[in-house]
Amino acid sequence: MPRGSSPKRERQYEHIKESAxxxxxxxxxxxxxxxxxxxxxxxxxxxxxxxSKVSTRDPKSASQRGGERSHSGAQGPTKDQLYEEAKKRNIEGRSSMNKQQLRKALGR
Structure with a gap:
């Protein structure tokens, strides 16, 4: 933690570190x-x-986001994440689709 950090940020740091x-x-x-x-x-x-611009302009804070972007690795987003995106886009038949089909329907 940088010098001069508030007690709140110190507690937040410790909590996140212990949780990880x-x-x-x-x-x-x-x-x-x-x-x-x-x-x-x-x-x-x-x-x-x-x-950075990303730090200040991101509409969700890191704690609100809760790891939304953490599944962008080798396997990409989870099936649940793909399903939620398909739901937002109102894609027909999404409930019976598997992960591969959801990807294809979303154009990924």
């Missing part, structure tokens, strides 16, 4: 996750001297 460790992240990875999350929250709240 409980989920099986290494101590180093847990610290990185906590630091990035808290720094982004500080930037959004105007508590940091510098902030």
């Amino acid at each position: 460790e409980e989920r099986g992240a290494s101590a180093k990875r847990a610290k990185e996750i906590a630091s990035r999350t808290v720094n982004k929250e500080r930037a959004r709240a105007g508590e940091s001297a510098t902030a």
